[in-house]
Amino acid sequence: MRQGADIAPANVAVTRRLFLGAAAALASFAPCAALAAHGASPLKVVETIIIDAPPEKVWSVVSDFAHADWLPGVARVEASGDDVPDQARRRLILADDGVIDELLTKRDAERMMLGVHREGDDVKRLPATNYTALITLRPSVDGKTEVEWKARFYRGHPTNDPPPELNDDVAIATVTALQRAYLAALKAKVEQR
Amino acid sequence: MPALVAGIHAKTMRRVARKAAKRFALAWMAGSSPAMTATLFLSIAIAPPASAAEAFITAQGADALSIVDLSKMETVATLPIGGKPAGIAVSRDGARAFVTSPEGKFLTIVDATTRKIEKRIPVEGGPLGVAASPDGKRVYVTDLYGRRLVEIDLASGAQRSVGVGAMASGVAVAPDAKTIIVADRDDNALSLIDALTFSRITTIQVGKHPFGVTVDASSARAYSANVESDDVSVVDLRARKVIATLKCGSRPYTVALAKGRIFVANQHGDSVSVFDAESLAPVDTLKVGEYPEGLAASGDGARVYVANWFSNELWALDAQTLKVLGKAETGDGPRAFGAFVRDAD
Numbered sequence: 001m002r003q004g005a006d007i008a009p010a011n012v013a014v015t016r017r018l019f020l021g022a023a024a025a026l027a028s029f030a031p032c033a034a035l036a037a038h039g040a041s042p043l044k045v046v047e048t049i050i051i052d053a054p055p056e057k058v059w060s061v062v063s064d065f066a067h068a069d070w071l072p073g074v075a076r077v078e079a080s081g082d083d084v085p086d087q088a089r090r091r092l093i094l095a096d097d098g099v100i101d102e103l104l105t106k107r108d109a110e111r112m113m114l115g116v117h118r119e120g121d122d123v124k125r126l127p128a129t130n131y132t133a134l135i136t137l138r139p140s141v142d143g144k145t146e147v148e149w150k151a152r153f154y155r156g157h158p159t160n161d162p163p164p165e166l167n168d169d170v171a172i173a174t175v176t177a178l179q180r181a182y183l184a185a186l187k188a189k190v191e192q193r
Numbered sequence: 194m195p196a197l198v199a200g201i202h203a204k205t206m207r208r209v210a211r212k213a214a215k216r217f218a219l220a221w222m223a224g225s226s227p228a229m230t231a232t233l234f235l236s237i238a239i240a241p242p243a244s245a246a247e248a249f250i251t252a253q254g255a256d257a258l259s260i261v262d263l264s265k266m267e268t269v270a271t272l273p274i275g276g277k278p279a280g281i282a283v284s285r286d287g288a289r290a291f292v293t294s295p296e297g298k299f300l301t302i303v304d305a306t307t308r309k310i311e312k313r314i315p316v317e318g319g320p321l322g323v324a325a326s327p328d329g330k331r332v333y334v335t336d337l338y339g340r341r342l343v344e345i346d347l348a349s350g351a352q353r354s355v356g357v358g359a360m361a362s363g364v365a366v367a368p369d370a371k372t373i374i375v376a377d378r379d380d381n382a383l384s385l386i387d388a389l390t391f392s393r394i395t396t397i398q399v400g401k402h403p404f405g406v407t408v409d410a411s412s413a414r415a416y417s418a419n420v421e422s423d424d425v426s427v428v429d430l431r432a433r434k435v436i437a438t439l440k441c442g443s444r445p446y447t448v449a450l451a452k453g454r455i456f457v458a459n460q461h462g463d464s465v466s467v468f469d470a471e472s473l474a475p476v477d478t479l480k481v482g483e484y485p486e487g488l489a490a491s492g493d494g495a496r497v498y499v500a501n502w503f504s505n506e507l508w509a510l511d512a513q514t515l516k517v518l519g520k521a522e523t524g525d526g527p528r529a530f531g532a533f534v535r536d537a538d
Contacts, residue, residue: 037360037379040295040321040337041277042502044254044526086443086461105443105461115461132461134483134503150503152484159338160296160319 038130038154043168045175048148049183053190055137058145059112061190062135065104066090070189072181083107085115098125105132112137123156128171130154133179147186149179246491246537248498248507249290249305251278252524258292259523260308261507263491263498263534266519270308274301280323281487281531282332290535291332293320300334300345305535314350316343322364322376323531326388333373335361342375342384344391355391357384363405363447363530367412372430374415376403383417383428395433399426405447405458405488405530409470418445418457425457427473437473441466447530449497451490451512456497458485465499467515477515482506487529492536500529 051058061070065088066079074092081088081104088104106115114135121129131153140146153175156166164170187193246263251274258278260270276297283290283305290303293316300320302311318336320343325332334343341354342361358377365374366388373386381401385394400419403426407416415428418441425448427437439455442462449456454476455468463483467476482501490497490512497510505525509518 040279040319041253042526044503106463117461150483152503160298 037158039157039159041168042130042152042154043128043172043175045151045153045172045179046148047150047176047179047183048146049187050140051145051147051187051190053145054143055112055139055145058137058147058186058190059109061186062112062114062137062147063107063109065107065114065116068092070185072185089119106134123166126174127156127166128153128175129156129158131175147183149183151175151179244306244538247305247535248489248521248529249281249283249292249303249533249535250487250500250507250523250527250529251281251292251533252505252526253277253279253528254526255524257524258290258303259507259527261521261523263496263509264537266507266509266521268521268523271524272303272308272310274310279528279530280321280334281529281533282323282325283532283535284325284329285327286329287535287538288329289325291323291325293323293334295319295321295337300332302347314345316345316352321530322362324364324366324373325532326366327368327370333364333366335364335375337361342373342386353391355386355393357386357393358382358396363403363417365406365408365415367408367415367430368410369412371412372408374406374408374428374430376406376417378402378404378420381419383415383426385430385433397428397433397435399428399435400424400438407448407450409450416448416450416455418448420444420446420460423459425455425468439466439468439473439475442478446486447488449488449490451494451497454512456488456490456510456512458488458499460484460486460502465497465510479510479515479517481508481510481517482520487527487531487533489529489532489534491534498534500527500533502526502528 065083069077073094075095076093077090079090085104085107090102092100101119103117105117116133118131134150136148138146155168155171248261250259252259258272258274259268262269276294278292278294280293290305292301300314300316304311318339320334321337322335332345342357343354345352357375358380360378361375362378363376373388375384382396382398384396387394399417401421403417403419405418417426425439426435429436441457442459442464444460445457446460447458453470455470457466465479465481481499483503485499486502487500497512499508505523507521507523511518
């Protein structure tokens with residue numbers, strides 16, 4: 001599996017270890033039948049970053065659901081549905097030919113909020129299921145923008161008593177790394193570094 | 194915290210004293226006997242303050258129960274529960290709250306008045322949905338993983354179970370105490386259970402992935418929120434069939450009934466869909482907080498409360514005007530899956 005080399009610039013604001021871990025999880029994500037089976041306890045991860053650009057500028061990148069090729073590990077994007085929530089879908093085609101299918105669930109320009117739901121899970125590669133993200137932009141100091149990337153997901157194991165590789169901690173660690181990588185890539189894209 | 198409690202207490206006492214003084218003055222002016230006014234004063238002074246309506250919100254991320262004062266829209270107590278609490282049922286008399294912990298595999302019984310944990314009862318599998326019998330003597334718990342509904346006799350502690358469908362989620366007891374309805378999520382069906390014989394009467398196919406289930410006050414209709422088909426199935430309990438399907442927002446999770454209306458929380462829509470319960474016509478779609486989950490009405494039907502999982506808030510909605518009346522911050526990850534409102538005494 002190729003990883004790292006064809007991803008983002010090196011000067012992003014995350015540790016290389018974390019970045020590579022997330023990229024590996026992303027790049028190895030493959031499609032499978034949409035299985036909705038999950039347990040009783042959704043998990044939450046909230047990550048934020050400050051971007052040195054006004055909210056409008058950040059929003060123009062974040063809200064462009066159909067052209068999210070700035071996401072780490074993504075080679076190109078195929079999209080449909082004209083950015084209309086609950087209709088618009090995108091297929092992220094990864095550098096290793098894996099794909100991720102996502103549905104736009106929310107696009108609120110006024111409040112600068114974007115919602116995305118991942119369709120289809122493969123816990124052998126990403127040890128979390130039913131991933132839904134809510135990205136919110138808020139004005140920060142000195143004309144900068146705070147971007148919050150919140151996720152809701154379940155651990156990889158669909159019932160109680162998970163094996164260690166599919167427990168809550170593994171799911172939280174993986175999604176945390178993933179979201180930090182997303183935010184770092186967004187920052188790099190907007191700040192043109 | 195004690196200073197705050199003392200402050201509230203002092204304020205209440207001052208208010209009581211002021212009221213008593215006013216009545217005393219009025220009685221004096223009216224020329225009533227000092228004995229009578231003294232009795233009046235005493236009865237006011239010693240009457241315990243009526244408890245406000247409260248919401249018992251399972252905060253799954255916080256591993257706790259957030260108790261929200263609904264007159265102030267403020268979290269006034271946090272009870273550590275453990276085991277990732279999700280389901281909630283307040284008994285009809287408001288004396289107890291029953292909380293499921295699917296990860297801990299137990300049911301917690303909370304004394305709703307003293308806010309103390311009374312008992313913790315082990316329940317095998319993944320206890321999730323919970324409902325109390327109208328007389329408060331039995332509690333019904335769905336086992337998400339075990340294809341069963343568990344009945345717990347509170348006096349004896351005895352448990353028995355009846356087989357239901359796959360991934361049993363929401364549960365509701367009809368107010369006439371005759372029927373129990375279970376949402377069999379992964380079977381796309383409801384199971385109807387005879388409460389007396391505790392046997393499964395029938396199953397009814399509904400929309401895709403029913404999660405929350407609610408029965409109306411006359412025990413005539415049940416409503417299931419079908420997460421994956423974005424609709425609500427309206428079930429006639431006597432005819433045992435779906436009589437209507439209501440299209441709502443994205444990912445409907447739970448249903449509440451108030452003021453002759455049907456309220457549905459839409460997780461992805463960040464909204465509550467409102468329908469007329471008689472005509473079944475859509476009335477409105479209300480914007481609420483992020484990722485709404487639990488939904489419940491006050492006993493008088495004046496208000497509907499919605500727990501917002503992503504934004505950690507409980508919102509109060511006016512069931513008539515459909516205006517937002519207030520918001521309260523809760524513990525992390527409010528699910529509030531069940532009948533979470535305890536009405537004022």
